[in-house]
Amino acid sequence: MSNSNPSPRRRRGSDQPTLKQVADAAGVSPITVSRALNTPERVNEDTRARVIEAVERLGYVPNLVAGSLASASSRFIAVIVPSLANAVFIEVIRGLQETFEARGYQILLGNTDYDLDREHQLVRTFLGWSCSALVTAGLRHSDACLGLLGHWDKPIMEVMELGEALDLNVGLDHREAGRCMARHLLGRGHRSIVYVGACLDRDYRAGMRFAGHREVLEATGLDAPLIELDRLGSLEAGAAGLDRVLGGFPGARAIHFANDDLATGALLHAQRLGLRVPEDIAIAGFNGLPLGQHVTPRLTTIQSPREAMGRLAAEQVLRRLDHQPVAQRQQDVGFTLMVGQST
Amino acid sequence: MSNSNPSPRRRRGSDQPTLKQVADAAGVSPITVSRALNTPERVNEDTRARVIEAVERLGYVPNLVAGSLASASSRFIAVIVPSLANAVFIEVIRGLQETFEARGYQILLGNTDYDLDREHQLVRTFLGWSCSALVTAGLRHSDACLGLLGHWDKPIMEVMELGEALDLNVGLDHREAGRCMARHLLGRGHRSIVYVGACLDRDYRAGMRFAGHREVLEATGLDAPLIELDRLGSLEAGAAGLDRVLGGFPGARAIHFANDDLATGALLHAQRLGLRVPEDIAIAGFNGLPLGQHVTPRLTTIQSPREAMGRLAAEQVLRRLDHQPVAQRQQDVGFTLMVGQST
DNA sequence: CGCTAACATGTTAGCGCTACCATCTTTCTA
DNA sequence: TAGAAAGATGGTAGCGCTAACATGTTAGCG
Numbered sequence: 001m002s003n004s005n006p007s008p009r010r011r012r013g014s015d016q017p018t019l020k021q022v023a024d025a026a027g028v029s030p031i032t033v034s035r036a037l038n039t040p041e042r043v044n045e046d047t048r049a050r051v052i053e054a055v056e057r058l059g060y061v062p063n064l065v066a067g068s069l070a071s072a073s074s075r076f077i078a079v080i081v082p083s084l085a086n087a088v089f090i091e092v093i094r095g096l097q098e099t100f101e102a103r104g105y106q107i108l109l110g111n112t113d114y115d116l117d118r119e120h121q122l123v124r125t126f127l128g129w130s131c132s133a134l135v136t137a138g139l140r141h142s143d144a145c146l147g148l149l150g151h152w153d154k155p156i157m158e159v160m161e162l163g164e165a166l167d168l169n170v171g172l173d174h175r176e177a178g179r180c181m182a183r184h185l186l187g188r189g190h191r192s193i194v195y196v197g198a199c200l201d202r203d204y205r206a207g208m209r210f211a212g213h214r215e216v217l218e219a220t221g222l223d224a225p226l227i228e229l230d231r232l233g234s235l236e237a238g239a240a241g242l243d244r245v246l247g248g249f250p251g252a253r254a255i256h257f258a259n260d261d262l263a264t265g266a267l268l269h270a271q272r273l274g275l276r277v278p279e280d281i282a283i284a285g286f287n288g289l290p291l292g293q294h295v296t297p298r299l300t301t302i303q304s305p306r307e308a309m310g311r312l313a314a315e316q317v318l319r320r321l322d323h324q325p326v327a328q329r330q331q332d333v334g335f336t337l338m339v340g341q342s343t
Numbered sequence: 344m345s346n347s348n349p350s351p352r353r354r355r356g357s358d359q360p361t362l363k364q365v366a367d368a369a370g371v372s373p374i375t376v377s378r379a380l381n382t383p384e385r386v387n388e389d390t391r392a393r394v395i396e397a398v399e400r401l402g403y404v405p406n407l408v409a410g411s412l413a414s415a416s417s418r419f420i421a422v423i424v425p426s427l428a429n430a431v432f433i434e435v436i437r438g439l440q441e442t443f444e445a446r447g448y449q450i451l452l453g454n455t456d457y458d459l460d461r462e463h464q465l466v467r468t469f470l471g472w473s474c475s476a477l478v479t480a481g482l483r484h485s486d487a488c489l490g491l492l493g494h495w496d497k498p499i500m501e502v503m504e505l506g507e508a509l510d511l512n513v514g515l516d517h518r519e520a521g522r523c524m525a526r527h528l529l530g531r532g533h534r535s536i537v538y539v540g541a542c543l544d545r546d547y548r549a550g551m552r553f554a555g556h557r558e559v560l561e562a563t564g565l566d567a568p569l570i571e572l573d574r575l576g577s578l579e580a581g582a583a584g585l586d587r588v589l590g591g592f593p594g595a596r597a598i599h600f601a602n603d604d605l606a607t608g609a610l611l612h613a614q615r616l617g618l619r620v621p622e623d624i625a626i627a628g629f630n631g632l633p634l635g636q637h638v639t640p641r642l643t644t645i646q647s648p649r650e651a652m653g654r655l656a657a658e659q660v661l662r663r664l665d666h667q668p669v670a671q672r673q674q675d676v677g678f679t680l681m682v683g684q685s686t
Numbered sequence: 687c688g689c690t691a692a693c694a695t696g697t698t699a700g701c702g703c704t705a706c707c708a709t710c711t712t713t714c715t716a
Numbered sequence: 717t718a719g720a721a722a723g724a725t726g727g728t729a730g731c732g733c734t735a736a737c738a739t740g741t742t743a744g745c746g
Contacts (some may be wrong), residue, residue, distance in 0.1 A: 016494075018732055029696050044694060061491070064471035065411045066732035067702050074408065084437045087430075097454060106468065109452050111440060125449065128407035148404070151359075202742060236636040268637045291634060294578045294611045315580045361702055372726050387724060409702035412731050601693060 017058040019253030026054035037062060068130055077317070078126035079118060080110040080136040082202070086233065088259075088287060088306055089137060092159060095310020096135060103318055105132065114202040120145040124198060129153065133317045139163045140204065155320040159313045161205055162332055168320070169330040170313040174205045177302050177335050178212025181256055181284055185302070188343050190254035190282055196241040196266075198229040199257040207256035209286060213256055225249060233258070238265025242273075242281075254282035254343065260289040260301055265343060267295055282343040288336070309333045360401040369397035378407060411473055420660070421469035423453045423462055425545070429576065431630060431649055432480060435502060438653020439478060446661055448475065457545040463488040470495065476660045482506045487583040498663040502656045504548055505675055511663070512673040513656040517548045519644050520678050523557025524599055524627055527643070531686050533597035533625055534565060539584040539609075541572040541603040549601035553628060556599055568592060574630065576601070580607025585616075585624075597625035597686065603632040603644055610638055610685060625686040629642030631679070636678075652676045 023030040028047060036043045036051035043051070054060070068074040077100050081089040097107050108131060110122035120142050126134065127148060133155040141149070149156060149166060156167040161174055185193050195214070200207040216225035227244050232238045241262055243254050257263035263285030270277050277283055277297055285292055288303030312331060319326050360387070365372040371390060379386045386394070411417040420443050424432040426621055440450050451474060451477035453465035463485050469477065470491060476498040492499060492509060499510040504517055516633070528536050543550040557567035562613070571585050574580045584605055588595050600606035606628030613620050620626055628635055631646030655676060662669050 004567075008417070019734095020732080030732090031697085031734075032695060035695085042694080059494070061467055061470050063412075063473070063732050065408055065417065065473050066701090067734070068408045069406075069412050070732075070734040072701065072735095084433065084440065090713085092426065097427065101454070107452060109440075109450060111444070124404055125407070127404050130406070130408050147402070151402070163701080235633050239637075265637060268639065272639060290578050293609060293640075294582075296611065296615060305413055317683070339745085362704095363702080373702090374704075374727085375725060378725085381704085385724080390724080406702050409731090410704070412733085413702075413704040415704095415731065 013099050016063075017060045019060070019062070022051065022054045022058055022060045025058060026050045050127040072130060073132055074130045075105045076108045076110045076126075076129050076131040076133045076237040077105045078110065078123075078129075078131040078315075080112060080122055080126075080134070082114045082137055083113050083232070084111050087289060088304075091306035092137065092162060092310040092313075095307040095312075096314045097310075099311050099314035099318070100189075105318075114199075116140065116142040116145065118147070123148050132321055133157065135206050135313060135317065138205070139169075140163060157313050157317050159309060161208070162330060165330060167329065168313070168316050168326065170309055170316060170333060171331075172304055172333050172335050174208040175212035175215075177286065177304075178209030178214075179216045180212075180335070180337055181209075181286070181300075181302055182213040182216035184252050184337060184339065185256060185282065185284060185343060186216065186220060188254070188278075188282065190343075192249070192251050193217065193222070193254045193256055194225050194227060194245050194249050194252045195256045195258070195261060196227045196229065196245065198232050198237055198241075198262060200228055200258070203232065203258065209258065229262075233261035235261060235265030235268065238262035238267075239269035242266035242269050244275075245281075252281065254278075254284070256299075257283065257285045260285035260287040260299060263299055263301065263342075264289075264292045264295060267292075267297075267299060278341070278343050284343050288338055293338075293340070300340040300343040303338050304319075305333050305335075347625035359406075360403045361597050362403070365394065365397045365401055365403045368401060369393045374557070379621035385511040394538065401470045405421050415473060416475055417473045418448045418449050419451045419469075419472050419474040419633065420657075421451045421453065421472075423455060423464070423465055423469075423477070425457045425480060426575070427454050428638040430632060431647075433658075434649035434679075435480065438650040438655075439657045440653075442657035442661070452538050457542075459483065459485040463491070466491050475507075475664055476500065478502060478656060478660065481548070482508060482512075498660050500656050500660050502652060504551070505673060508673060510672065511656070511659050511669065513652055513659060513676060514674075515647055515652075515676050515678050516684045517551040518555035520629065520647075521552030521557075522559045523555075523678070523680055524552075524629070524643075524645055525559035526554040527561060527680060527682065528597050528599060528625065528627060528686060529559070529562075531597070531625065533686075535592070535594050535598055536560065536565070536597045537570060537588050537592050537595045538599045538601070539570045539572065539581075539588065539605060541575050541580055541584075541605060543571055543601070545602065546575065565621040572605075574632075578604060578608030580613065581610075582612035585609035588624075589623070595624065597621075597627070600626065600628045603628035603630040603642060604641055606644065606685075607632075607635045607638060610635075610640075610642060621686050627686050631681055636681075636683070643683040643686040646679040646680050646681050648676050 019030050019033050033051050036048045040048055089147045112119040123145050124138030128268050135157045137160045139158050158165045158169050159171055161171045195210050197206045197210055217224040229237050229241055245255055263283050267277055267283050275281055285301040288301050292301050317328055362373050362376050366376045376394050379391045382407055383391055455462040466488050478500045480503045482501050490544045501508045501512050538553050540549045560567040572580050572584055588598055606626050610620055610626050618624055628642050628644040631644050635642030635644050659669055
């Protein structure tokens with residue numbers, strides 16, 4: 001008679017065992033299986049054992065997508081950095097990863113390539129994944145991006161630099177770091193100091209360091225010439241930077257590079273040119289990468305605690321996720337001047 | 344009276360606009376909105392415009408979790424590497440990221456810390472996220488992990504090395520690379536050659552290179568002594584490695600290091616000790632990192648195309664995801680001997 | 687022994703989206 | 717001009733899980 005079973009729709013989804021099947025196998029209800037796996041302390045010990053046994057027997061793998069939909073939150077942490085080519089961000093990511101992974105959170109990594117529109121796009125995507133928190137390198141965002149984040153009620157952590165943050169903030173004062181190195185170079189008796197940066201519009205934190213550098217020099221009545229390279233930090237670019245200083249500022253006695261890659265490239269290049277460092281030309285960097293500490297003469301640089309910054313940032317976010325009070329929304333991780341033999 | 348409206352359940356979920364609300368605002372059905380956003384070519388142009396307008400007006404952000412659940416697949420690519428401390432993996436990741444991101448896939452990064460159980464755990468988690476594919480560094484997996492992957496019907500790509508793979512495989516022949524460098528050192532006239540590795544049980548690909556190295560030396564009737572350091576590659580460890588060779592093998596004339604970090608650390612250390620490279624001791628590395636190419640003498644090493652390997656791997660996977668035929672399941676990306684002045 | 691609190695488990699109703707099938711309209715072909 | 721083919725849109729029914737509420741069961745107390 002007519003349509004008692006009108007062409008049973010083809011089943012969708014995978015043929016993996018589901019929580020329901022585990023429940024049947026263990027002789028309990030689905031919610032009990034859910035609890036046994038997610039909040040074991042709320043389930044009787046024997047029941048839990050039976051559930052675990054069924055899980056293993058069936059080879060059950062929880063569908064985290066379904067869980068996230070139902071609970072309206074995933075254990076994802078969105079992490080947005082401008083580049084994966086720069087060791088600095090990698091180290092911060094490592095600190096974040098280590099700390100978050102230990103607490104069962106999974107990092108969703110996004111790379112903006114120094115493009116704020118790309119960042120906006122990534123934020124949109126990540127919001128769509130119901131992330132538990134967002135960590136982003138830097139304080140600069142597009143208006144569209146700020147609009148999205150304005151309506152968001154989960155923790156937002158901005159790392160690398162300090163300033164007016166949306167929510168949480170862990171970083172260091174780049175302007176002060178620039179001042180610090182400029183003072184050091186002045187203290188060494190240098191008066192003709194060139195700053196060499198690379199793409200300061202994109203790497204604007206290096207621009208902030210230059211601002212601090214210039215501030216100190218100008219306060220002393222000195223000029224603060226700037227050479228800007230068109231490639232981001234690399235040993236090659238540093239060598240090119242040295243050449244441009246030698247060509248453009250024959251009287252230069254010291255070069256303050258925006259980072260250690262550039263500085264080390266210049267230092268090695270100086271040796272190939274037969275220049276004595278620091279007698280003929282003094283060289284300083286920023287970051288404190290191992291590389292600069294293993295050349296002779298050892299590079300004078302500023303050490304920033306990058307992995308620790310990542311860890312601290314993650315801890316702050318975790319505290320917020322645990323509904324614990326966060327003592328300070330802004331934390332300065334500081335930096336250390338490391339005086340080598342290159343200045 | 345009784346229960347005409349028995350305490351309406353509190354609404355769950357966020358208060359973000361949903362696809363349904365966009366549909367109402369645009370005067371179409373939800374499924375049309377879904378199509379307008381995901382398969383625009385299947386929707387009339389005018390309708391699409393109205394939908395887009397509504398999306399922007401409401402600030403709608405698609406819930407990707409719900410979409411993944413309904414379609415039983417996310418646009419996630421699981422990527423599992425043993426370490427984030429090693430530049431080699433970072434570069435592969437960069438190649439993968441670039442290629443996948445351009446096609447709208449999001450990378451889920453997992454770090455095993457060279458622990459196969461941890462890998463198994465990560466695979467479990469990633470399967471739970473309905474990833475579209477899995478990329479893993481290396482061919483070694485625990486039995487439990489193989490069990491999970493055996494039932495999985497999505498592309499699996501194993502990178503870094505070549506061998507008996509589960510599915511797709513892009514990499515290079517490390518044993519042959521070891522042979523290649525050993526032949527080069529023999530060709531330079533060296534007869535007393537020490538191999539220095541670091542944690543060869545974990546970095547087993549370096550172990551494979553050593554195997555190739557030994558094979559060549561022994562075929563020539565030479566000894567192939569091995570020194571194994573207990574720290575993974577770093578400049579410091581390389582310096583320590585040089586000291587151990589000088590102490591343990593006073594007659595050594597050449598050192599074949601497992602990687603460039605070690606080799607460069609040793610090279611710089613040799614200079615500090617006043618040793619001439621290659622006259623007193625020849626030094627060779629592996630990887631072709633920029634670092635080794637900027638020291639004097641330039642490091643002899645083997646260049647592996649890491650970023651290209653990532654890109655190629657991603658392209659193969661994408662082809663599979665697009666249901667296009669994959670010409671070869673296994674692809675050798677090769678390597679290049681770069682002869683510097685350090686040998 | 688009745689009452690309450692704490693524990694253990696179950697029932698119900700979605701989370702927000704897309705696969706599947708059905709329907710309706712328009713265009714093209716014989 | 718009927719009929720098929722292609723295009724556009726909609727209705728229905730879940731995807732697999734968990735929040736909220738409900739119920740049952742045991743322990744503790746005077």
